[in-house]
Amino acid sequence: MVLDNIPYIPVADGVDWFVDKITDWFSFVFDPIKDGFGWLLDNSADYLAMVPPIFIIILVAILAFFLSGKKFGLAAFTIVGLIFVQNQGLWEELMFTFTLVFYASLISVLVGIPVGILMSKSKLAESIITPVLDFMQTMPAFVYLIPAVAFFGIGMVPGVFASFIFATPPVVRFTNLGIRQVSKELVEASDAFGATGNQKLFKVELPMAKRTIMAGVNQTVMLSLSMVVIASMIGAPGLGREVLSALQRADAGPGFVAGFGIVILAIIIDRFTQNLNKEK
Amino acid sequence: MPIKVENLSKIFGKKTKEATRLLDEGYSKEEVLEKTGCTVGVNRATFEVEEGEIFVIMGLSGSGKSTLVRLLNRLIEPTEGSVEIDGQNLATMNKENLREIRRTKMSMVFQKFALFPFRTVLDNAEFGLEVQGIEKEERTQKAKEALDLVGLGGYANQYPSQLSGGMQQRVGLARALTNDPEVLLMDEAFSALDPLIRKDMQDELLDLQETMKKTIVFITHDLDEALRIGDRIALMKDGSIVQVGTPEEILINPANDYVEKFVEDVDRSKVLTADKIMKRPETVDYDKHGPRVALERMREQGLSSIFVTDRSRNLKGYVTAEDARKAREEGVSQLSSIMKDDMPTVDLDTSIQDIFNVIHDAPVPVVVTEDGKLRGVIVRGAVIAALADGNEVNGDGA
Numbered sequence: 001m002v003l004d005n006i007p008y009i010p011v012a013d014g015v016d017w018f019v020d021k022i023t024d025w026f027s028f029v030f031d032p033i034k035d036g037f038g039w040l041l042d043n044s045a046d047y048l049a050m051v052p053p054i055f056i057i058i059l060v061a062i063l064a065f066f067l068s069g070k071k072f073g074l075a076a077f078t079i080v081g082l083i084f085v086q087n088q089g090l091w092e093e094l095m096f097t098f099t100l101v102f103y104a105s106l107i108s109v110l111v112g113i114p115v116g117i118l119m120s121k122s123k124l125a126e127s128i129i130t131p132v133l134d135f136m137q138t139m140p141a142f143v144y145l146i147p148a149v150a151f152f153g154i155g156m157v158p159g160v161f162a163s164f165i166f167a168t169p170p171v172v173r174f175t176n177l178g179i180r181q182v183s184k185e186l187v188e189a190s191d192a193f194g195a196t197g198n199q200k201l202f203k204v205e206l207p208m209a210k211r212t213i214m215a216g217v218n219q220t221v222m223l224s225l226s227m228v229v230i231a232s233m234i235g236a237p238g239l240g241r242e243v244l245s246a247l248q249r250a251d252a253g254p255g256f257v258a259g260f261g262i263v264i265l266a267i268i269i270d271r272f273t274q275n276l277n278k279e280k
Numbered sequence: 281m282p283i284k285v286e287n288l289s290k291i292f293g294k295k296t297k298e299a300t301r302l303l304d305e306g307y308s309k310e311e312v313l314e315k316t317g318c319t320v321g322v323n324r325a326t327f328e329v330e331e332g333e334i335f336v337i338m339g340l341s342g343s344g345k346s347t348l349v350r351l352l353n354r355l356i357e358p359t360e361g362s363v364e365i366d367g368q369n370l371a372t373m374n375k376e377n378l379r380e381i382r383r384t385k386m387s388m389v390f391q392k393f394a395l396f397p398f399r400t401v402l403d404n405a406e407f408g409l410e411v412q413g414i415e416k417e418e419r420t421q422k423a424k425e426a427l428d429l430v431g432l433g434g435y436a437n438q439y440p441s442q443l444s445g446g447m448q449q450r451v452g453l454a455r456a457l458t459n460d461p462e463v464l465l466m467d468e469a470f471s472a473l474d475p476l477i478r479k480d481m482q483d484e485l486l487d488l489q490e491t492m493k494k495t496i497v498f499i500t501h502d503l504d505e506a507l508r509i510g511d512r513i514a515l516m517k518d519g520s521i522v523q524v525g526t527p528e529e530i531l532i533n534p535a536n537d538y539v540e541k542f543v544e545d546v547d548r549s550k551v552l553t554a555d556k557i558m559k560r561p562e563t564v565d566y567d568k569h570g571p572r573v574a575l576e577r578m579r580e581q582g583l584s585s586i587f588v589t590d591r592s593r594n595l596k597g598y599v600t601a602e603d604a605r606k607a608r609e610e611g612v613s614q615l616s617s618i619m620k621d622d623m624p625t626v627d628l629d630t631s632i633q634d635i636f637n638v639i640h641d642a643p644v645p646v647v648v649t650e651d652g653k654l655r656g657v658i659v660r661g662a663v664i665a666a667l668a669d670g671n672e673v674n675g676d677g678a
Binding site for chain 2: 060183185186188189190191192193194195197203204207208
């Protein structure tokens with residue numbers, strides 16, 4: 001057979017070597033991140049868990065009421081859902097999961113929007129970044145956990161890292177799309193009045209693209225939620241860990257309850273980010 | 281001399297050099313496209329715009345007029361040629377200088393208004409000054425003045441979507457005027473508006489121009505609009521300027537077949553025709569009536585002649601009051617012996633211009649016929665009224 005004559009290509013070994021080397025060479029970057037960011041995550045989650053749940057429930061309900069245009073639906077759901085989580089003894093886990101999602105999405109958005117802007121401004125950047133995004137999104141999410149552990153050990157930080165890789169593409173894509181969709185006449189108008197590139201971006205393109213970008217942010221947040229659950233496999237605490245341990249013990253009840261907690265968090269986060277995007 | 285354009289070209293595509301060479305050798309736009317894949321947007325346009333005039337660039341869609349106006353403020357990079365404004369060549373200057381020119385010397389008004397939907401009317405009008413970094417107070421004051429100028433002073437805090445099309449374009453105009461530019465570029469500014477509003481806006485622009493005395497480059501595909509507002513008109517075809525002249529020059533002396541056809545086309549559709557100004561004729565029946573009835577009818581209507589038709593309104597001729605009176609005295613009972621048939625006839629779609637030529641020395645009103653049947657008559661007064669007015673005249677009331 002002809003195909004058998006092609007020698008085996010050691011791709012897996014190559015990747016191993018690459019990850020090892022990166023870990024070695026960049027340990028001076030990874031270690032401080034691991035320590036500093038780990039400290040921030042731990043403390044944030046701890047402080048959050050120290051706040052009496054009733055305060056958080058009331059605060060979130062009030063926010064929900066105003067965000068949804070002074071309607072009671074979302075606020076009522078928020079109250080019932082959060083009380084349920086507290087009742088099931090999963091409050092601390094919820095706070096951990098929320099902290100992870102918050103930081104993971106924050107980093108995704110802070111990196112994703114500028115990259116999306118770059119993509120919208122340069123055809124070259126777009127043609128390079130697009131396949132990278134495709135790769136990031138289609139590679140099974142579990143795969144990212146492996147180098148994440150190599151770089152950052154176990155815990156919350158590698159979870160945020162893996163989530164960042166998995167969840168950033170939507171906000172990049174939507175930012176790019178949103179800016180490219182701004183009508184040509186509006187771009188011409190801002191040029192014709194002598195706006196600089198930055199003025200055009202901040203005064204015309206970003207405001208026009210805001211709704212599309214926010215749709216991307218919503219996607220990114222939801223993806224990071226799904227990823228921080230998976231990240232429980234590398235020791236990230238939170239609701240995901242409860243699901244995982246229920247799975248390992250084939251314990252349907254606690255697994256379902258923890259899963260339900262994730263659904264409640266997902267619905268609240270989703271409605272919040274969507275309502276942020278609605279026209280006032 | 282605010283704007284001096286020389287040999288300005290824009291060729292879209294990759295092989296611009298080759299395309300330019302082919303154009304120099306006299307190949308047409310289509311041939312260049314076929315040979316090089318390049319689209320000729322504007323082909324060596326040369327013209328000058330005088331200070332304070334409304335210079336209309338007019339052409340059909342695809343003639344390159346929108347490209348040309350964008351070359352003037354370099355929203356599109358020219359392939360060749362120069363655009364001089366106050367002695368500075370816009371085509372070659374650096375980005376900073378270009379921005380400065382755009383900010384202070386020329387503003388643009390867009391076909392689809394291009395207002396920023398998330399900004400109020402006032403904030404839209406302020407945009408030009410805002411990007412210059414002018415203080416809020418000063419720019420608000422200037423924007424308000426501009427809005428007052430276009431009659432939208434009371435709408436400052438509304439959003440564009442709350443306004444009608446005509447009002448939105450007034451905001452577009454106000455935004456352009458806030459900068460107090462020397463040159464206004466108006467790209468099909470009124471084309472998206474419905475005809476009545478468009479006419480209002482044209483009037484208003486002319487009124488404003490009375491006091492502003494800006495240099496305006498106005499793009500349109502509508503010859504009527506061009507004739508109405510243009511001090512001078514440049515006609516474009518296939519990216520080239522085929523004629524520049526005053527409206528009169530273009531109408532009276534079309535430079536070539538293209539222009540002539542253009543002008544003709546517009547005339548044929550726009551200019552008044554016979555059916556618009558004719559009125560119902562008084563007639564007598566050839567078979568039934570004699571001189572007595574004819575005379576009676578003329579007396580009733582105060583006419584000096586009357587037309588004769590058969591039963592199915594085929595035109596036979598006319599009799600004059602004088603002949604009819606003689607015939608009655610002589611006891612003639614048939615109309616045929618006194619009937620004349622040297623009346624001028626025209627068709628329903630004959631233009632006023634042509635009617636004017638024949639009515640001049642006709643003994644009786646001009647008759648309008650269709651397949652030999654009498655449809656109406658045109659009296660001299662109606663033609664003169666229509667020519668003087670330029671508007672449609674209803675024949676029944678003339």
